[in-house]
Amino acid sequence: MAKAKLGSTEMLERLIGFDTTSHLSNLELISFVQNYLEGYGISSELIYDETKKKANLYATIGPKGIPGVVLSGHTDVVPVEGQKWDSDPFAMIEKNNLLYGRGTSDMKGFIAVALAKLPEMLDAGLKAPFHFALSYDEEVGCIGARGIADHIAHQEITPRLCIVGEPTSMKPITGHKGVADYDCRIHGKECHSSLAPYGVNAVEYGAELIAHIKSVARRMQKEGPFNQEFDPPCTTVHVGTVKGGTALNIVPNLCEFELEIRSIPEQNPEEIVDEIRDYAWRHLEPLMKDIDPQTGITIQETVGVPGFNIANDHPAAVFVQSLSGANRAEKVSFGTEAGLFHAAGVPTVVCGPGNIEQAHRPNEFIALEQLEKCEHFLSRLISAFTKENPY
Numbered sequence: 001m002a003k004a005k006l007g008s009t010e011m012l013e014r015l016i017g018f019d020t021t022s023h024l025s026n027l028e029l030i031s032f033v034q035n036y037l038e039g040y041g042i043s044s045e046l047i048y049d050e051t052k053k054k055a056n057l058y059a060t061i062g063p064k065g066i067p068g069v070v071l072s073g074h075t076d077v078v079p080v081e082g083q084k085w086d087s088d089p090f091a092m093i094e095k096n097n098l099l100y101g102r103g104t105s106d107m108k109g110f111i112a113v114a115l116a117k118l119p120e121m122l123d124a125g126l127k128a129p130f131h132f133a134l135s136y137d138e139e140v141g142c143i144g145a146r147g148i149a150d151h152i153a154h155q156e157i158t159p160r161l162c163i164v165g166e167p168t169s170m171k172p173i174t175g176h177k178g179v180a181d182y183d184c185r186i187h188g189k190e191c192h193s194s195l196a197p198y199g200v201n202a203v204e205y206g207a208e209l210i211a212h213i214k215s216v217a218r219r220m221q222k223e224g225p226f227n228q229e230f231d232p233p234c235t236t237v238h239v240g241t242v243k244g245g246t247a248l249n250i251v252p253n254l255c256e257f258e259l260e261i262r263s264i265p266e267q268n269p270e271e272i273v274d275e276i277r278d279y280a281w282r283h284l285e286p287l288m289k290d291i292d293p294q295t296g297i298t299i300q301e302t303v304g305v306p307g308f309n310i311a312n313d314h315p316a317a318v319f320v321q322s323l324s325g326a327n328r329a330e331k332v333s334f335g336t337e338a339g340l341f342h343a344a345g346v347p348t349v350v351c352g353p354g355n356i357e358q359a360h361r362p363n364e365f366i367a368l369e370q371l372e373k374c375e376h377f378l379s380r381l382i383s384a385f386t387k388e389n390p391y
Helices: 008-016 027-038 104-116 118-124 144-153 193-198 202-223 269-291 315-324 338-343 368-384
Strands: 044-048 055-061 069-074 093-095 098-100 130-135 161-164 173-176 178-187 236-244 254-263 296-305 330-332 348-350 365-367
Touching: 008 027, 008 104, 008 368, 027 044, 027 055, 027 130, 044 144, 055 118, 055 144, 069 104, 069 144, 098 104, 098 368, 104 118, 104 130, 104 365, 104 368, 118 368, 130 144, 144 338, 161 315, 161 338, 173 338, 178 202, 178 269, 202 236, 202 254, 202 269, 254 269, 269 296, 315 348, 315 368, 338 348, 365 368
Parallel strands: 069 130, 069 161, 161 348, 173 330
Antiparallel strands: 044 055, 055 130, 093 098, 098 365, 173 348, 178 254, 178 296, 236 254
């Protein structure tokens, strides 16, 4: 197969052309990357989901049997439905040194630069390998990366470093909050509204539970615990969606809402949700069951993304900071796949092109300057791994 020589911008344009919204398959993009790598004689391992409609890609460049560096990126993007775009989200355009398209910043920009650097990696005389780790379904709970992390954990040789290329404006990130999402369901008893005292109004009990959750959020905001490296510096609790009821003259038998907890390293989200469950089961359910024993409240975890924290003076963190040229490392509140790789025994740092403020928005863009910074960063990284001891 012929070698395809694509620069970062050309590569990004190709990647943006694949609609990899999380509810769709990413296999066309994965096939493109696989064929691109094969053109340079690089084989890939694919790790499929249960449906075989999505896959992770893991590929190694350079010598095997030596601890190397993982370049991690997710291939999925968030939906564009309901957003007002000035151009086709899946046809990248350039305007005023900005590249517009869904995924330009979050996070196909990093993947594009990494893939474009493949010829440089092959010509450099690497003393340790680079591993491409491209995942699916990051946007819906870091699902795909779990398979890659498990794959790495079962290798005889553990990589010495992982760089997750989420948009950080090329600043090194050494920690982020954990994310835990829960589905909350209040099962009530339906009846005509004229007989409301004989029914169990699921919406009203849901409102009481949401009000309690808000009181928990206010307490943590006021009393902590705090970690000033994060903004905001405390664990946050948030109800994002609520639905219930069918008509005003019917006492609703179901209310559903989604609860999110973003926790600092010092706090276990399970302790928070246990407190919420305790309130639901001790204070609300008895009142409900007095009317109908079949009623009740369930709170079930749907997503659990582990937090991530590596010391700023860890050799891996110091090394990535030196490559980036940043004055210091930072912590962030948004979640990434870093916690999964770090838990697999790979020292991990988040650092990539683009700005998180552009992520998930209409007219998402990345500045050409950011791609150039990432190119220089990866060139320095490649050069470092041509030495026996890169750091």
